[in-house]
Amino acid sequence: MKVMDYFFVFVLSLSCIAYVTHGEAPCPAAWIHFQTSCYVFATGYPEDWTEAGSFCNRMGAKLAEIETREENNFLRMHAIDNYQQAGVHFWIGGTDVLVDGQWIWITSQKRISYADWYPGEPNGALHESFVVTALGGTCNKPWVNHGDSCYLFVTHLQENWSEATSMCTELGGYLVEIESAQEDNFLKNYAIHQLQIQPGGQFGNGSFWIGGTDMLVEGNWFWLSTKQPFVYTDWYATSKEPNGGIRENCAHLGSHVHFHWNDADCHLLYNFICESE
Secondary structure, eight states, rough: OOOOOOEEETTTTTTEEEEEOTSSSSSOOEEEETTTEEEEEEOOOOOOOOHHHHHHTTTTTOOOOHHHHHHHHHHHHHHHHHOOOEEEEEEEEOOOOOSHHHHHHHTTBBBBOEEEETTTOOOOOOOEEEOOOOOOOOOOTTOEEETTTEEEEEEEEEEEHHHHHHHHHHHTTTOOOOOOOOHHHHHHHIIIISOOOTOOOOTTTTEEEEEESSSSSOOOEEEEETOOOOOSOBBBBBTSSSOOOGOOEEEEEEEEGTTOOEETTSSSEEEEEEOOO
């Protein structure tokens, strides 16, 4: 039996595509097979390019090195079919970190012969020395996709928490309910990198209502749509949130708390984020 070669694909937050050549052996669970290699799309571990490569190495694999049009099309179609997420980016193993403009595959040290650069790329000179491949999502615009949900960042309208809830319902969704660090990081990164809202602004600027409240029992926070208590939380620790007592019963993300969670007066007017599945 031949030794297996494994490849990882890492995605933006960022993640990666890893691969390993496998010969005649079957691919492990969660890995997918193409020709003589196995690939895994590692989407749950946000990493920079170097850390993504190290993660792949720990798995006995390496960042994907795409050498043919057929291999490229296989990875692209798998990503589109399974990770249809707006703004998603996958690290692969190409770099010109050694000599600017001379792109190589980092593991094999081979010059990149087949390439599928987006028109105008590569264009980052010394500031951008690593290859990332990007995909678009399939949620109806202007909704954006992450995981099994679509999200709408309502930035042109400010409402109180109750009206924001009603607006999301009218749009076929609900105020976003954040159930994992991955989902939380996606929302933060979208606000910072796509909407260009910088953390650390003044109170109220860049604030988005989310679907959490403790209006029924003080201190017992739950998601309004599902009525489920918070499991994952990301309260802003510096000001010991939530700290508003009975005066502040609704949760929001705010740039002034670096897009951690904060409790606020439900009557304040903020932008908001809707979610649909």
